[in-house]
Amino acid sequence: MLDILVNLLGLGLIAGIVWWFWLAPKRHQSKAVEAQDKLRIVARDGVYEPDRIRIKAGEAVTLHFYRQDPTPCAEWVLFPDLEVSAQLAVNEETPVKIPATESGEYPFHCQMQMYRGTLLVE
Numbered sequence: 001m002l003d004i005l006v007n008l009l010g011l012g013l014i015a016g017i018v019w020w021f022w023l024a025p026k027r028h029q030s031k032a033v034e035a036q037d038k039l040r041i042v043a044r045d046g047v048y049e050p051d052r053i054r055i056k057a058g059e060a061v062t063l064h065f066y067r068q069d070p071t072p073c074a075e076w077v078l079f080p081d082l083e084v085s086a087q088l089a090v091n092e093e094t095p096v097k098i099p100a101t102e103s104g105e106y107p108f109h110c111q112m113q114m115y116r117g118t119l120l121v122e
Protein backbone atom coordinates (compact mmCIF):
# COMPACT_ATOMS: atom_id res chain seq x y z
CA MET A 1 0.00 0.00 0.00
CA LEU A 2 2.79 2.40 0.93
CA ASP A 3 4.56 1.42 -2.32
CA ILE A 4 1.62 2.64 -4.35
CA LEU A 5 1.53 5.91 -2.46
CA VAL A 6 5.25 6.45 -3.02
CA ASN A 7 4.88 5.64 -6.73
CA LEU A 8 2.00 8.08 -7.04
CA LEU A 9 4.03 10.79 -5.34
CA GLY A 10 6.89 10.08 -7.72
CA LEU A 11 4.61 10.34 -10.74
CA GLY A 12 3.19 13.59 -9.45
CA LEU A 13 6.66 14.98 -9.02
CA ILE A 14 7.65 13.99 -12.56
CA ALA A 15 4.48 15.53 -13.98
CA GLY A 16 5.27 18.72 -12.07
CA ILE A 17 8.79 18.86 -13.45
CA VAL A 18 7.61 18.28 -17.02
CA TRP A 19 5.02 21.00 -16.64
CA TRP A 20 7.46 23.48 -15.16
CA PHE A 21 10.14 23.06 -17.78
CA TRP A 22 8.28 22.35 -20.99
CA LEU A 23 4.61 23.14 -20.71
CA ALA A 24 4.41 26.19 -18.47
CA PRO A 25 3.50 29.27 -20.49
CA LYS A 26 6.44 31.45 -21.40
CA ARG A 27 7.10 33.40 -18.26
CA HIS A 28 8.50 36.39 -20.03
CA GLN A 29 10.08 37.46 -23.26
CA SER A 30 12.99 39.36 -21.88
CA LYS A 31 14.81 42.19 -23.55
CA ALA A 32 18.04 41.40 -25.31
CA VAL A 33 21.14 42.51 -23.41
CA GLU A 34 24.27 43.74 -25.13
CA ALA A 35 27.26 41.49 -24.49
CA GLN A 36 30.21 43.36 -23.00
CA ASP A 37 33.14 42.38 -20.82
CA LYS A 38 31.30 42.75 -17.56
CA LEU A 39 28.19 40.85 -18.59
CA ARG A 40 27.61 37.71 -16.60
CA ILE A 41 25.13 35.10 -17.75
CA VAL A 42 23.93 33.46 -14.56
CA ALA A 43 22.49 29.94 -14.64
CA ARG A 44 20.09 29.57 -11.73
CA ASP A 45 16.65 28.08 -11.04
CA GLY A 46 16.22 26.76 -14.56
CA VAL A 47 16.87 30.00 -16.42
CA TYR A 48 19.78 31.89 -17.85
CA GLU A 49 19.78 35.50 -16.77
CA PRO A 50 19.90 37.29 -19.12
CA ASP A 51 18.57 34.80 -21.66
CA ARG A 52 18.78 37.02 -24.75
CA ILE A 53 22.22 38.31 -25.56
CA ARG A 54 23.10 40.54 -28.47
CA ILE A 55 26.50 40.50 -30.15
CA LYS A 56 27.91 42.03 -33.32
CA ALA A 57 28.10 40.03 -36.54
CA GLY A 58 31.59 39.12 -37.72
CA GLU A 59 33.26 39.67 -34.35
CA ALA A 60 34.42 36.95 -32.01
CA VAL A 61 33.38 37.51 -28.39
CA THR A 62 33.78 35.82 -25.06
CA LEU A 63 30.67 35.27 -22.98
CA HIS A 64 30.99 34.81 -19.25
CA PHE A 65 28.74 32.17 -17.79
CA TYR A 66 28.28 31.98 -14.04
CA ARG A 67 26.68 28.75 -12.93
CA GLN A 68 24.98 28.94 -9.53
CA ASP A 69 22.92 25.79 -10.05
CA PRO A 70 25.01 22.85 -8.76
CA THR A 71 22.69 20.22 -10.29
CA PRO A 72 24.01 18.36 -13.35
CA CYS A 73 21.28 19.99 -15.43
CA ALA A 74 23.23 23.24 -15.64
CA GLU A 75 26.62 21.64 -16.19
CA TRP A 76 26.95 22.20 -19.92
CA VAL A 77 26.03 25.03 -22.19
CA LEU A 78 25.70 24.24 -25.89
CA PHE A 79 25.46 26.47 -28.94
CA PRO A 80 24.62 23.73 -31.44
CA ASP A 81 24.60 25.91 -34.58
CA LEU A 82 28.01 27.33 -33.71
CA GLU A 83 29.49 24.02 -32.61
CA VAL A 84 30.42 25.60 -29.29
CA SER A 85 30.01 23.90 -25.95
CA ALA A 86 31.47 24.42 -22.52
CA GLN A 87 31.43 22.74 -19.16
CA LEU A 88 30.52 25.27 -16.49
CA ALA A 89 32.16 25.31 -13.07
CA VAL A 90 29.86 25.87 -10.08
CA ASN A 91 30.03 29.34 -8.52
CA GLU A 92 32.75 30.40 -10.89
CA GLU A 93 32.85 32.39 -14.05
CA THR A 94 33.50 30.27 -17.14
CA PRO A 95 34.53 32.08 -20.32
CA VAL A 96 32.91 30.74 -23.48
CA LYS A 97 34.42 31.84 -26.78
CA ILE A 98 32.00 32.56 -29.58
CA PRO A 99 33.59 32.71 -33.03
CA ALA A 100 32.85 35.48 -35.52
CA THR A 101 29.36 34.67 -36.76
CA GLU A 102 26.93 35.79 -39.46
CA SER A 103 23.87 37.66 -38.30
CA GLY A 104 20.96 35.58 -37.12
CA GLU A 105 19.43 34.04 -34.01
CA TYR A 106 21.30 31.20 -32.41
CA PRO A 107 19.75 29.25 -29.55
CA PHE A 108 21.82 27.97 -26.69
CA HIS A 109 20.81 25.60 -23.95
CA CYS A 110 21.94 23.07 -21.39
CA GLN A 111 22.41 19.48 -22.46
CA MET A 112 18.79 18.63 -21.66
CA GLN A 113 17.40 21.85 -23.13
CA MET A 114 15.82 22.97 -19.89
CA TYR A 115 17.92 26.09 -19.61
CA ARG A 116 17.43 28.05 -22.81
CA GLY A 117 18.70 31.26 -24.25
CA THR A 118 19.13 33.04 -27.55
CA LEU A 119 22.17 34.70 -29.01
CA LEU A 120 21.20 37.54 -31.34
CA VAL A 121 23.92 38.31 -33.85
CA GLU A 122 23.33 41.65 -35.58
Ligand SMILES: [Cu+2]
Pocket residue numbers: 072073074110111112113114115
Ligand atom coordinates in the same frame (compact mmCIF):
# COMPACT_ATOMS: atom_id res chain seq x y z
CU1 LIG B 1 19.57 20.93 -18.06
